[in-house]
Each structure stands twice: as structure tokens, then as C-alpha cells.
Amino acid sequence: MAVEETLPPVGVHGMGHKIRRKEDMRFLVGKGTYVDDIKLPNMVYLAFVRSPYAHARIKKINVEKAKSIPGVIDIITGEELEKAGLAWIPTLMGDKMMVLPTEKVVFQGQEVVAVIAEDKYAAWDAVNQIEVDYEPLEPVIDPKKALEPNSPIVRPDKNSNLVFRWEAGNKELTEKIFKEADIVVSQDFYYQRLHVAYMEPVGCIAHYDPVSGKLTLWMTTQAPHVVRTVFSLVTKIPENKIRIISPDIGGGFGGKVYVYPGYVVAAYAAIKLGRPVKWINTRSEDMKSTAFARDFHIHGELAAKKDGTILGLRIKVISDHGAFYGDANPSKFPAGLFSICTGAYDIKAAYVEVTGAYTNKPAGGIAYRCSFRVTEAAYTIERLVDILAHELGMDPAELRLKNFIPPEKFPYKSALGWTYDSGNYPAALKKAMEKIGYYELRKEQEEKRKRGELMGIGISTFVEIVGAGPADLFDIVGIKMFESAEIRIHPTGKVIARFGTRAQGQGHETTYAQIISEILGIPVEDIIIEEGDTDTCPYGLGTYASRSTPTAGAAAAVSARKILDKAKKIAAHLLEAREEDIVFEKGKFYVKGYPDKYKTIQEVALAAYTNPPPNIEAGLEAVTYYNPPNMTFPFGAYICVVDIDKGTGQVKVRRFVAVDDCGNIINPVIVDGQIMGALTMGFGTSFMEEIRYDENGNIFGGSFAEYLIPTAVETPKWELDKTVTPSPHHPLGAKGVGESATVGSPAAFVNAVVDALWHLGVKHIDMPIWPWKVWKVLREKGVAS
Ligand code: MCN
Ligand code: CUM
Structure with a gap:
């Protein structure tokens, strides 16, 4: 690859331009920052004992041998989490899920006991020394049999294996039409269970600052804001004292929307021990236990x-x-x-x-x-x-x-x-x-x-x-599925724009910049896009279901147009003309009929801070929470x-x-x-x-x-x-x-x-x-x- 081919783009590159991805440079030279790249002083490591059984009662957990391994700091079981009210947490679908089990395990590979140690080697040594005494139970594997009345029950807190029954459409009319049809074809299909196999397994680092009372989590999540809200509701930590940062993500593909037990245990341990805790799944742990x-x-x-x-x-x-x-x-x-x-x-x-x-x-x-x-x-x-x-x-x-x-x-x-x-x-x-x-x-x-x-x-x-999606139909845990974009233009015409979405490889740093460039005529290299930090980005529902362009892309366009409206007023002031007579083209404002006498968007940006019209607030920025129709x-x-x-x-x-x-x-x-x-x-x-x-x-x-x-x-x-x-x-x-x-x-x-x-x-x-x-x-x- 020639050097110039890897350089960031230069110029105004709006919609339809085949520009190379702005983010690729740091990835190509190995300078991306993934969760596992982050190292904090005094950090400790978390690893899990996982269940060898799909369904078994836990009779006894013996941690004595593991405790004596040098470097082992703490061992956390479901019983301890239960006392903290964290053995179970709500799922995004209104169900509950175990963080660590107290009575029985419900799938092979399930997290059973957490070990915290000075380094990951000690943690894994301890994992291998923990003895869990199981009484195997009859497993429920076939979902059809699971729904039969005599099936063993998967969940300790339920009396049936039925999750939901849902229907759509007109049953009677469909039956009538089927009766009248010349031909009916039918077929059984099994769409098999899959694992997404992204490059980077899931993980997090939890850091608690006892002085400010702030919990910061670097997390492989596609939806940082929603996770923050759920965390706050579950832990009762005020939401403004939780900061979730999704740094670079090595592929998500939907597998990183979930709230995993590792996130919760790491946060709990970080608060308990007063030290940052890192948890990163191994590849096969990931394949066995993630969504x-x-x-x-x-x-x-x-x-x-x-x-x-x-x-x-x-x-x-x-x-x-x-x-x-x-x-x-x-x-x-x-x-x-x-x-x-x-x-x-x-x-x-x-x-x-x-x-x-x-x-x-x-x-x-x-x-x-x-x-x-x-x-x-x-x-x-x-x-x-x-x-x-x-x-x-x-x-x-x-x-x-x-x-x-x-x-x-x-x-x-x-x-x-x-x-x-x-x-x-x-x-x-x-x-x-x-x-x-x-x-x-x-x-x-x-x-x-x-x-x-x-x-x-x-x-x-x-x-x-x-x-997803229109607010009347679409919400996640009650939060409407709008999406946000905040654009700020600095006095020198450089831009920072922040979003509630979080790319995992899709190239948002480039395409969102192109949207803003298209509308405001500012070169893409002058536009920095930020996502994935709940302290700085406007609230958003995240990146999944190919929603970013339809929702956040739309929000970016609306915010850019709001800015353009204000910029036109400022340009009219600078050009001493009426706003209706101002024409905007390729980053330049001029009075209709006089294209040579223009003010650039950058000059207008400077004026927004140095010489705004008397009846207009200083600054040039906009935020939009877009509800798709x-x-x-x-x-x-x-x-x-x-x-x-x-x-x-x-x-x-x-x-x-x-x-x-x-x-x-x-x-x-x-x-x-x-x-x-x-x-x-x-x-x-x-x-x-x-x-x-x-x-x-x-x-x-x-x-x-x-x-x-x-x-x-x-x-x-x-x-x-x-x-x-x-x-x-x-x-x-x-x-x-x-x-x-x-x-x-x-x-x-x-x-x-x-x-x-x-x-x-x-x-x-x-x-x-x-x-x-x-x-x-x-x-x-x-x-x-
Ligand atoms: N795009 C565009 N013009 C359009 C539509 C999209 O230029 N008309 C660009 C977008 O600006 C964005 C990319 O194409 O840079 C994908 O946009 P979009 O279809 O809106 O999807 P999202 O950005 O919301 O990405 C989510 C989607 C999902 S749900 C999965 S799963 C998946 C996928 O993206 N996971 C990925 N692609 C992936 N690609 C990588 N590299 N890594 C993943 O984890
Ligand atoms: Cu269904 S996978 Mo994508 O929506 O993150």
C-alpha cells in the first residue's frame, strides 16, 4: 500500500465520496486502544470458575486451596453477591439473569465463582484449585421438549419453561385463504445457533474512586448509555457517578449489547477492594458463554x-x-x-x-x-x-x-x-x-x-x-429508541461531534464526518467524531440493528442544518444583507447574485464567537435527539x-x-x-x-x-x-x-x-x-x- 493511500482524507468530502476510513490509520499501525490495552496502576485481574454441567445443583464450594495461592486477593461466590443484592440482575427484556449462582447452574460454561488476583496467572491457578461439588440434574436441551408439561424446569425462580408466546397477523383470514388456495407448500427449517466470532472477546475494567465516589467502566459494549442506566438502577449508584467508556471495539456484531456477569462482578470487586479490576474472556469462554x-x-x-x-x-x-x-x-x-x-x-x-x-x-x-x-x-x-x-x-x-x-x-x-x-x-x-x-x-x-x-x-x-425506531413502537427498558448527535464548531472552524452510538468497526468516524461535511462544507479532516463515552456524549441507545445511519446519521444531518440556519444569520450580519438573500454553496455564504464577495463557514464560525449579530447568542453548536418517523x-x-x-x-x-x-x-x-x-x-x-x-x-x-x-x-x-x-x-x-x-x-x-x-x-x-x-x-x- 502506498503511503498516501493510508493518509487521512483532505478536503470537503460529503455524501458519496469513496474516502478511506479516518480511523484506519491507528488500527493499521497497531495504535488502537481496546479494553485489554488499558493498564491502570494497582490493577488486579478477575477470572471465573465455570460450570462443567449444563444443569446441576451446587452442593459445596471449597476455596481453601485456592486462597493459599500467592497473589490471590479475593474469591467471590453467588452467596456473597446475594447479600449485596447482586446475585441476579434484570435483563434488557424484563427477565432476570444470574450473575453468580447460589443454588444451581443452568448451562455449561456458566460463571460460578470469581477469583481476583494480582495477575491473571495467579487468578487462573486459583480457578483450577477451586472445588465445586455438583449434583447433576436432568438437563433441558430440546426447546420443544422443554415446553412439554413433564419437562424438568430450567429456572429455580419459575414454574415453567415458557418464555413468551407472541403472534402477529390475522389468523382467521390466513386460514380462510389457505383453504381456498390451489397449492400449499410447507417446510421445517432449523436456523442454527451461531456465535459471532468477533476478533476481540468481551471484557471490562472497573475502577472506583473512593474520593469522588465515581465508578468508571471501560467496557466492550455497543450500548454504553443503556448499560449505565441499568447499572445505576441495579446498584443504586447515582447515574452521574457512573461513567462507561467503550474504547475501540474489535467487532461487536450484536454480541456486545448484553450485560455480562463479568461486568457486574468486576464493578462489585473494584468497589469492595478499592483497586481497578480487569476481566477479559478467553476465546473459548467467550464462545461458551456469551450471547x-x-x-x-x-x-x-x-x-x-x-x-x-x-x-x-x-x-x-x-x-x-x-x-x-x-x-x-x-x-x-x-x-x-x-x-x-x-x-x-x-x-x-x-x-x-x-x-x-x-x-x-x-x-x-x-x-x-x-x-x-x-x-x-x-x-x-x-x-x-x-x-x-x-x-x-x-x-x-x-x-x-x-x-x-x-x-x-x-x-x-x-x-x-x-x-x-x-x-x-x-x-x-x-x-x-x-x-x-x-x-x-x-x-x-x-x-x-x-x-x-x-x-x-x-x-x-x-x-x-x-x-429502530419510532418512539411510539420502539423502546429498550422503557427508553425510547431515539438517537443523538451533538455538533460543536470551534472559533477556528474545527469541529467536534459526539454521538450516542458506538461503532465496532463500521467506520462512523468517517461517515458521520462526511454527513457534516456535506451539509456545512467543512473538510472531513477538520471534523473529529467521538462516541462511546457516557460522560461526554449525548444519551443514545447505541449501535446495533443497523440503526446508526437511519437514526444517528439523521440526527447529525438535523444538527448540521440547525447550525447552518444560525450560520446564515451570522453571514447575513457580516455581509450586511437580509438573511433571505444569503446563498450557501460549498462552504461559502454570499449574497444572491454576488458570488465573489463571500464569507467562508470558517469565517462565520469565528464571527459566532467574536462578532455575533446583536440579537443572537454567541457560539455555533447544536444537539438533536432524533425520533425517526x-x-x-x-x-x-x-x-x-x-x-x-x-x-x-x-x-x-x-x-x-x-x-x-x-x-x-x-x-x-x-x-x-x-x-x-x-x-x-x-x-x-x-x-x-x-x-x-x-x-x-x-x-x-x-x-x-x-x-x-x-x-x-x-x-x-x-x-x-x-x-x-x-x-x-x-x-x-x-x-x-x-x-x-x-x-x-x-x-x-x-x-x-x-x-x-x-x-x-x-x-x-x-x-x-x-x-x-x-x-x-x-x-x-x-x-x-
Ligand atoms: N453507510 C453508508 N451509507 C448508507 C448506509 C450506511 O455509508 N446508506 C455506512 C454508515 O455510515 C456506517 C456503515 O455504513 O459507517 C454501517 O452503517 P449502518 O448500516 O447504519 O449500521 P451501523 O453503523 O448501525 O452498524 C451496525 C451493524 C450491525 S447491527 C452489525 S451486527 C455489524 C455491522 O454493523 N457489526 C459490525 N457491521 C459491522 N462491521 C464491523 N467492522 N464490525 C462489526 O462489529
Ligand atoms: Cu442483531 S446483531 Mo447487530 O444488531 O448488532
Whole structure:
């Protein structure tokens, strides 16, 4: 890489500029600051004894040997936390979760005892010397069995394993439509449990200052303000005496929204011991105990006419939540935004029912680029549509084109109640078909099939729903899901802007600066973006569910426009003209008709402090708490071509074309990067990744030896393109994009595999499509070579 290519951008680079990320320089030279990089004087280390059992009563904990290890300072059990009122804490979904257990453990890998020592080696030595006497209990592993009346109960504080039952849509109308339909297709899908495998495991440092009474926590969190509020409510420490700092984060992907026991124990220990406490998960601890994704057992049905017109959709889901209901959904949506499952199609009637179950596994559910379970929704509808096409003997592309919501029908109200802001689905699909040479590929496939070769083409035309969200519907623990942006322009025209969101690799320091640059004409290198410090940033709900652009991006635009309004008044004063006559263009203010006699935004900024008009306050800054009027509905059309090896069952992704539409784009390179990363995660989901449990609740997939993630070797070459359908209600016409490709791509991969095998009588294979699964099918069908 040439040196100039790594240098920060120079100049006014508003929307649509492909500038390199401002934050990359510090990452590329190894100067990022992650939690584990922070070292405080007198700091001690925390490590956990974890449960070997999925479900067991704790009979006795013997810490004597561990205590005598040199360097061990303290050992904390659930009993001690109980006395402090901290053995259980509330989850973001109104449930409770154990910090440390007092009676029994409820999943393998659960934190049982905490050790604090002078260094991490002593802490781990002590962990290995603590003896916990367990009485194994029958574990609850299958969520369907968990809901049966005779099942053992997971939770000591509940008398059933039912987490919730939730429904959406019109059940009667859907049933009627299903009865009248010519054809009904149905299929069971298991969307497997996943771990997000970010680069940096979760962790924190807790520091308590007894003089000021202030608790400071450096924490790997995507939502620092909400965590501060929850911490304050739980500990009764005044909220202004808690400071949460999310420093650089090495990937979050939803796994860092949760409040982990380690955060709570570290804070408790820091106050108790008067010394800073650091806790960092090891990789396999992370895989065994942090928030998982998916784990949806889906039964889907689609009703249609003979000619392929889709009439109705019916879906029943059992969702496995592990031992605590610890999703991070908006509170009115227990199954997230799964009700976007009618997708891109104009469907008259739909009904969805989701039942949540407790099992002896770790908690989670909302993670891994899911947009609050839009992953599961898009997968279900896109698989069902493909199955319908095959059952009817219709081309899957033609069937989609026939059933798309027509572009002229937007804003479109879906059968499950969402008002789609804008979309043009035929345009995206046609573009993808053209780019990949769809009809030629179909011909090739036909010829190959005659020769017994297995080739498949898979389509997915998904719809996303991001930007949570409008205050009437969206809140987390009661806090409305607005988002904030504060912009301050200093006298010399340099800018600092602060946000309630917190990037974990998405590039906000660049794209937020571009938004401000676009509106105010200030060069991006003059704009510093700060996120993740609750003492300095305005309150915000955080970065997840691809909400930052739809909400904080909008707040930045509104704040910048407020500043521009004031700047115009100041410019009018400086130019001795009426405000109505002032024109603003590319960072310059002038009187209409006299473009040569101008004042720059920097001169106006100086005047805001040195020479403001008599009737106007000094200073040039603005803050906005933006309440989005609606969600944004990004979409895309993906087409995948696979070849299957009949000897090994290996699926080779030959081509993958992704046409995405996220409305107006702020930074095209960042968006491409987001899409490529998300496609790679969709690929991993489809072909490699799964967390599984045996009947005793032993984890399979608790390390990278068993949990396979794609490397550069496996990852296909992505071919990207786009259409642009702006959001009509977003101040910049932008929609979110961070999760689109993980939402949309698994269906394309699986559809391609099934398309290659349908003529053999194969209707479905559950992800991950490992070679042995395909090989087994090929053997059963008598075609394995
Ligand atoms: N963007 C843009 N133009 C648009 C839309 C987005 O230039 N029309 C840019 C944004 O300005 C931002 C990035 O694309 O820099 C992603 O924006 P957005 O879609 O608003 O998503 P968020 O910033 O809210 O990021 C969250 C999203 C989620 S929920 C997961 S999960 C995920 C993802 O981002 N986790 C990531 N992408 C990730 N990328 C990295 N490197 N690391 C993670 O942990
Ligand atoms: Cu669902 S993963 Mo993202 O919303 O942080």
C-alpha cells in the first residue's frame, strides 16, 4: 500500500465520496486502544470458575486451596453477591439473569465463582484449585421438549419453561385463504445457533474512586448509555457517578449489547477492594458463554394459486432462548422484527406465532448481524418462495417478479403491519439477473444435468427493516429508541461531534464526518467524531440493528442544518444583507447574485464567537435527539451459482452477485466493505458455523477447532452492484446496510444447493451445509460417485 493511500482524507468530502476510513490509520499501525490495552496502576485481574454441567445443583464450594495461592486477593461466590443484592440482575427484556449462582447452574460454561488476583496467572491457578461439588440434574436441551408439561424446569425462580408466546397477523383470514388456495407448500427449517466470532472477546475494567465516589467502566459494549442506566438502577449508584467508556471495539456484531456477569462482578470487586479490576474472556469462554444468535425452529407454509400468485403465509416458530431471556429486542417485540417475514411480496394474509422456551444453554438470540431476527424472517420467506417455484415447475426468478410489491405501491402496508418506506424490487432482481447472465446459466444447468453434473442457481430477494425506531413502537427498558448527535464548531472552524452510538468497526468516524461535511462544507479532516463515552456524549441507545445511519446519521444531518440556519444569520450580519438573500454553496455564504464577495463557514464560525449579530447568542453548536418517523427498508437481490462435487459432497460457490439498495450512500467503499463482510458471514452461516449441544448439554463448537469460520481460502469472490431507492423520510434519503448481506445471503446459498439437487427429490438441507450432509444425501439418492 502506498503511503498516501493510508493518509487521512483532505478536503470537503460529503455524501458519496469513496474516502478511506479516518480511523484506519491507528488500527493499521497497531495504535488502537481496546479494553485489554488499558493498564491502570494497582490493577488486579478477575477470572471465573465455570460450570462443567449444563444443569446441576451446587452442593459445596471449597476455596481453601485456592486462597493459599500467592497473589490471590479475593474469591467471590453467588452467596456473597446475594447479600449485596447482586446475585441476579434484570435483563434488557424484563427477565432476570444470574450473575453468580447460589443454588444451581443452568448451562455449561456458566460463571460460578470469581477469583481476583494480582495477575491473571495467579487468578487462573486459583480457578483450577477451586472445588465445586455438583449434583447433576436432568438437563433441558430440546426447546420443544422443554415446553412439554413433564419437562424438568430450567429456572429455580419459575414454574415453567415458557418464555413468551407472541403472534402477529390475522389468523382467521390466513386460514380462510389457505383453504381456498390451489397449492400449499410447507417446510421445517432449523436456523442454527451461531456465535459471532468477533476478533476481540468481551471484557471490562472497573475502577472506583473512593474520593469522588465515581465508578468508571471501560467496557466492550455497543450500548454504553443503556448499560449505565441499568447499572445505576441495579446498584443504586447515582447515574452521574457512573461513567462507561467503550474504547475501540474489535467487532461487536450484536454480541456486545448484553450485560455480562463479568461486568457486574468486576464493578462489585473494584468497589469492595478499592483497586481497578480487569476481566477479559478467553476465546473459548467467550464462545461458551456469551450471547448466541438465532436458534429458531421454524415451520413455514405458503399458499398460492396455480399460476404462482402467492396468497398467504403462515409461520410457527419455537425459539430457544437458553436459561435467561437475554435478547436485546425492543421491548414490544419479543421475537424481534420477525414479522417482516412477508418480505418483498404482495401477500394478502399472513399469520406468525413464536413461542420462546428456556433451555440449559447460554442466553442470547439477538446477535450476528440479525437486525432483530430479520435474518430468520428473510431466510424463511426466501426458502419458501423457492420451494413453491420448484413445486409449481416455475422459474424462481419469474415467480418472484410475478409476486413483488409493485414499485408504484409504495409506501406499502404489509399484511403484518409494517409500512415499507420505498422499494423497487424488480429493478434490483433484473439487474442481478443481467449481471450474472441468468438465462445462460439456466441453459448451462440444463445441459449439465443431462450429463449428470450438479449445478445450482439460488436467488434471494430480501427486504430488511432497520432504523429502530419510532418512539411510539420502539423502546429498550422503557427508553425510547431515539438517537443523538451533538455538533460543536470551534472559533477556528474545527469541529467536534459526539454521538450516542458506538461503532465496532463500521467506520462512523468517517461517515458521520462526511454527513457534516456535506451539509456545512467543512473538510472531513477538520471534523473529529467521538462516541462511546457516557460522560461526554449525548444519551443514545447505541449501535446495533443497523440503526446508526437511519437514526444517528439523521440526527447529525438535523444538527448540521440547525447550525447552518444560525450560520446564515451570522453571514447575513457580516455581509450586511437580509438573511433571505444569503446563498450557501460549498462552504461559502454570499449574497444572491454576488458570488465573489463571500464569507467562508470558517469565517462565520469565528464571527459566532467574536462578532455575533446583536440579537443572537454567541457560539455555533447544536444537539438533536432524533425520533425517526418510520423504519427504513433496505433490500437486495442476490444470485448464487454453485457446483457440487459428487465424490465429496463439497459445494463450490462459483459466483455470487449481490445487488444492494440502501438508499443514498454516504461512503461507497465503506458500504462495499460492510456488504462483503456480511456476505462472508452469511457464507459462514450457510456452510460452516454451528454451536450444538449433545443430550447432556455439552457444547460442540466451543472453540475454533470445532466452530469453523471462513478464511480467505474458503470465501468466494463477491460481485457487487447496487440500485438507489432513497428513503423518503430520512433527512439524507439513506437506509442502513450493516447487516443486509447476512440477512439476505443464506437463502441464496441454500436455494442454490437445493436447486442443484431438487430433481433428485431433495427439498431442503438445514444449514450449515457441511460436505458430509450433502454426501449423505447423494448416497441416499444413489448419485454419489
Ligand atoms: N453507510 C453508508 N451509507 C448508507 C448506509 C450506511 O455509508 N446508506 C455506512 C454508515 O455510515 C456506517 C456503515 O455504513 O459507517 C454501517 O452503517 P449502518 O448500516 O447504519 O449500521 P451501523 O453503523 O448501525 O452498524 C451496525 C451493524 C450491525 S447491527 C452489525 S451486527 C455489524 C455491522 O454493523 N457489526 C459490525 N457491521 C459491522 N462491521 C464491523 N467492522 N464490525 C462489526 O462489529
Ligand atoms: Cu442483531 S446483531 Mo447487530 O444488531 O448488532
